[in-house]
Each structure stands twice: as structure tokens, then as C-alpha cells.
Amino acid sequence: MDRHEMRLMILWAVLMLITLMSWESSSRGVLHNPVLLTASVLVLAFVKVRFVILDFMEVRHAPVAMRIALEAWGVIACGSIIALLFHASA
Amino acid sequence: MVSSSRVPGEPGFWVLIAGDLFVFTVFFLTYAWYRGGEPELFAATQATLNRGFGLLNTVLLLSSSLFVAIGVHRLRDRGMPASLHFLAAILCGAGFVVVKIFEYGAKILAGVDVASNTFLVLYFAFTGIHLAHVLLGLGVLVVMRTAARGPDPASRVMLIECGATFWHVVDLLWIVLFALFYLIA
Secondary structure (H helix, E strand, C coil), X not given: CCHHHHHHXXXXXXXHHHHXXXXXXXXXXXXXXXXXXXXXXXXXXXXXXXXXXXXXXXXXXXXXHHHHHHHHHHHHHHHHHHHHHCCCCC | CCCCCCCCCCCCHHHHHHHHHHHHHHHHHHHHHHHHXXXXXXXXXXXXXCHHHHHHHHHHHXXXXXXXXXXXXXXXXXXXXXXXXXXXXXXXHXXXXXXXXXXXXXXXXXXXXXXXXXXXXXXXXXXXXXXHHHHHHHHHHHHHHHHHHCCCHHHHHHHHHHHHHHHHHHHHHHHHHHHHXXXXX
């Protein structure tokens, strides 16, 4: 196993950890405010998505415009989903 | 390891990937819009889903992505065999399908009235379209494994990179679907 493979395995472990954190906070109601809980779960999901794009899909080494476009997609999609989820209660 | 700036796979293939991301973004926003309008119904129906199935499927897809990423690296950068890694990814993906069959089957056997519940309509529609992606992705993984086992697999790196990119997209779309349908409050 070389350094790159070790890095990929550490990334997988981090993604698993984030998944379990989201699952636990959702299951046990660590955050009592549903807006905070929903926003944190979605932000964590898009953090995972960002790592999948950058490291599994190798966009970290892609031309900068491509990386910016995909990172911007993640931020805009995450923000828009959160905004729409609470559009009726705003 | 990839060192200089380069597009993984065929650049034109990324246009298809962008299209798929756009379509699913519309799905995510549609779900968020309807959930925002009927939060109580969505929360109550969401509570009937088996969250363990969702978690298990997330673990399976993340693990399959890891196997694919390591396989591509070994084949392309180290000139090593990768077919076992791709086989492990196929098994994880097949596990996802089996779990989904159990999940859908439990709902259907329980006789739930899908058409009268917006949450369930969106759940079956969006996770069903995602499942179609998983099945297509499994076919792609089989092609990748065949290419990796054939003579001169290094000459098929472009094909293998495109397949890997598609499989990672299947993984990342599930990450968002899992959060939307199983985790949010």
C-alpha cells in the first residue's frame, strides 16, 4: 500500500465517521432545534460530497475552473435545499 | 498518484455527469419544496422508513467507491492488477440493490398507499431513479473489471476512469438522498 492508497483509506474512515455523526445526531436528537439539525445534517452531507468529488473523482487535480464549478455547485445546492426546506416557515 | 492538472476520463463524459448532477439537483430542490410545505406529513412518514437500511446502503456505497478509487490508482499509476478491487466494488453495489429490494418489499407488503402520500411518491421516484443508476453502474463496473483483466489494461485507462467517475457520482447522489429522506428533522 502506498501513500495515495493510505490517504484514500483515511478519507473513507473520515467519511464513515461523518456518516455516523450525522446518524447519531439525527437519532438521538442531540440538536433540539430542527432547523439547526437539518442544516447541520445537510452541511455534513455536502462536506462528504465535496470529498468524494475532490479525492475519489480526482477533481482535486483537475483544471481549476472545473474544480471551482463543482465546489460552487455543492455550496449552491446545499444552500438552496436548506432555504426551500424552510420556505413555508420563514 | 496524479500529479499535474488533468481531467479524469474523457472530458466529454463530464458533460453527461454535469447533466446528471443538474437533474438530481432539481429532484433535491423539488423534495425540499414539498417538504417545506408539509413538514408534519414528511416527518411522520419519514419515521416509518428503516433508517438502518439507509445507513447500511451508505456504508456499502462509500466502501465500493473506496475500492474503485484504489483499483484505478493501482491499475493506472502502479501497473498492478485491480480486478479484485473492482469485484469488491461490484459486491458492495449488489449488496445495495439487495437492501433496497428488502426495503421496497417491506413497504409494498405493508400495503402502504403510495399515491396519497407526497413523501412516498418522491421517495419511490427519486430513490428508484437512483437505483436505476446503481444497476447501470454495476454494469459499468463489470465492464471495468473485464477491461482490467484483459490484455494491456493500461490502454483502457480512459474507459476505466470514466466508469469510476460514474460510480462515484452514484455514491455522492446517494449521500444527499440519504440525508434528505432518512436523516433531516
